[in-house]
Amino acid sequence: MALLSWLNQRTPDIYTPAPPPPRVTQRPSIPEPQAAAPDDPEMEAIDESGELALEPIYGMIDYCDSRGQETRRRITLQKLKTGRNGHLLQAICHERKALRSFRCDRIECFITDDGEVIETAEFFREHLFIELGELAAPNRNAVRKPEVMAPRAIRDELNAALFVLVAAAKTDGEFHPEEIDAICIYxxxxxxxxxxxxxxxxxxxxxxxxxxxxxxxRIRPQRRTLAEHIATISRFDEVRLARFRKALEKVVMADGKFVAPELSFVFDFEELCAGYPAAE
Structure with missing residues (x-):
């Protein structure tokens, strides 16, 4: 699995430094959490039966804990879960360098990497196609509105491929507009x-x-799920796998810089996929 190891080395993990915080002008400055300060203990109470996987989108949140302490956190989304007191956003907190769960009703706003401030429910609705009010017991995983169900289903279908394409594009530490265009064509x-x-x-x-x-x-691929997404791609049918490999080639070559490991990753990708067992 040399190819997977090569990509793993270039994909962020929980300890990889996050991009610097964007400049925010619409809201007052809020301090980052102090390293020694404990997190809100009730954030850890999670019901594992109700969760929805999210794309690893990077951004910032302004968060107010049960003690009334406000902090600004750089995060990468992971999952939406159900806790004792409502929905919990599980994310990598880049200030803590750890997975944390934040009560959604205490997230005051989301801040994108270009400094745009977005109200919490609007962020979930417009950027993730999730209506928080629709994720209720007994079927917490169901997003019931048709206009939300189809976009979420499309994103779920594309998620593995987009994750790997973005990871491959960012192996040189940059994300060029030409690479984004190539992914959008895919x-x-x-x-x-x-x-x-x-x-x-x-x-x-x-x-x-x-x-x-x-x-x-906004995707910031994470090392911990890279192999899982490649395994999903390995189960594509022959025609769909060929489309993905063509897109991977275009993405890697879009910036006009060609290095041997990138090209090997493209041309030996099907060999890498063959290392994963077929779905039962």
Whole structure:
């Protein structure tokens, strides 16, 4: 698995330094948490039966804990879970260098990497296609509104491929506009292919494409789930796997810089996939 090891070394983990905080002008400055300060203990109470996997989107939150202490945290999203007192956002906290769970009703706002301040419910609705009010017992994983269900299903279908494409694009430490364009072309090709087009014809809109493009820009792949996503891609059918490999080649070459490990990763990707067992 030399190829996977090579990509692993270039994909962030929980200890990799996060990008510097963006400049925020719409809200007053809030201190980062002190290293020695304990986190809110009730944030750890999680019901594992109700959770929804999220794309590893990077950004910041302003958070107010049960003691009324406000802090600003750089995070990478992981999962949405159900706790005793409501929904919990599980994320990598780059200030703590650890996984943390934040009560959604105590997240005052999200701040994107370009400094835009977004109200919490709006962020979930517009950027993740999740209505927090719709994630309720007994079926916590169900997003019931049709206009939300289809976009979430599309994102779930594309998630593994987009994760690996972005990880490959960022191996040189940069994310070039040409690489983003190549990934967006792959998204359009997938949505226009069967059976995706037949399943989601009515949901494929300019707004959806804009949302997917925004997601691609904000994804910060994490090492801990890289092998899982490659395993998912390994189970693509032959035609879909060929589309992905073509997209991977375009992404790696989009910045005009060619290095031997990147090219090996592209051309030997199918060999890497062959190392994963087929789905039962």
């Amino acid at each position: 998204i359009e090709d997938e949505l226009n292919s069967e059976p995706m087009f037949s399943r989601f014809r009515d949901a494929i809109t300019i707004e959806l494409l804009d949302g997917l493009t925004d997601m691609v820009r």
